[in-house]
Amino acid sequence: MGGAQETGAQVEPVVRDSAGIARYRHEAICAVLRVTDGRLAVLLSTRVSPPFAGLHTLPSGAVEPEETLDQAVLRHLAAKVDVAGLAHLEQLGTQSDPHRDPAQRTIGTGYLGLMQASNEPHLPDGAGWFDVDELPAMGFDHAAVVARAIERLRAKLSYTNLGFALAPDEFTIGELREVYVAALGHDVSATNLQRILTRRGQLEATGAKHPVGSKGGRPAQVFRFVDRTLVVTDPFAVLRPD
Structure with a gap:
């Protein structure tokens, strides 16, 4: 995952203030x-300028002096996707390898953003959704940010209600299972999923039923998440393959 650094790039010297304290560029990065x-995908863009021209990168950019990290990541995301469509955003951690940006010393703070499966945002030219199991060559250390984002998502699906940020507003248990299978990367029983999430108080029935398809059968009950903000419901739980 990720491409090799381009050769020939000159790293700018670290700027220091009058007291000799180093001043670094800081950027926000979002997966x-x-x-x-039916697959878990990440938003990537093709980079058009060096370093790493032609490789794929996550939405990212410098943090301005007058803004917070959260404000910075939302500003850079807005250039790629409708940020109003984000159902969840949280900070992942810091990327601090001195050589992560061959152009200059740059500290990077990574974020995880989640979008509902039913959301189809307009994307600019050069941007697209890529299967996390088949990532193209990526610039900088953005592949590591993607890996950390997937790890965080899968962990939190086990002990929180974070599925609300990936699933449609309303769904059948079969539809919800498809979301969890894609996000977790392993099979999950629809019966067990409904039992576990209901026991934890995450799901409630809407009273509606999904129309019977061409193959017949009973109408499927329609559910929704009780909360649409992050709630820890079972701190010691793990959703394992069946």
């Missing part, structure tokens, strides 16, 4: 994940 076509 936006969603389930599309």
Whole structure:
């Protein structure tokens, strides 16, 4: 995952203030994940300028002096996707390898963003959704940010209600299972999923039923998440493969 650094790039010297304290560039980086076509995907763009021209990168950019990290990541995301469509955003951690940016000393703070499967945002030219299991060559250390984002998502799906940020507003248990299978990367029983999430108080029935399909059968009950903000419901739980 990720491409090799381009050769020939000159790293700018670290700037220091009058007291000799180093002043670094700081950037915000976001791995936006969603389930599309039954697979977990991440938003990437093709980089057009050096370093790493032609490789794929996550939405990212410098933090301005007058803004917070959260404000910075939302500003850079807005250039790639409708940030109003984000169902969840949280900070992942810091990337601090001195050589992570061959152009200059740069500290990077990574974020995880989640979008509902039913959301189909307009993307600019050069941007697209890529299967996390088949990532293209990536610039900088952005592949490591993607890996950390997936790890965080999968962990939190086990002990929180974070599925609300990937699933549609309303869904059948079969539809919800497809989202969880894609996000977790392993099979999950629909019966067990409903039992576990109901026991934890995450799901409630809407009273509606999904129409019977061409193959017949009973109408499927429609559910929704009780909360649409992050709630820890079972701190010691793990959703394992069946």
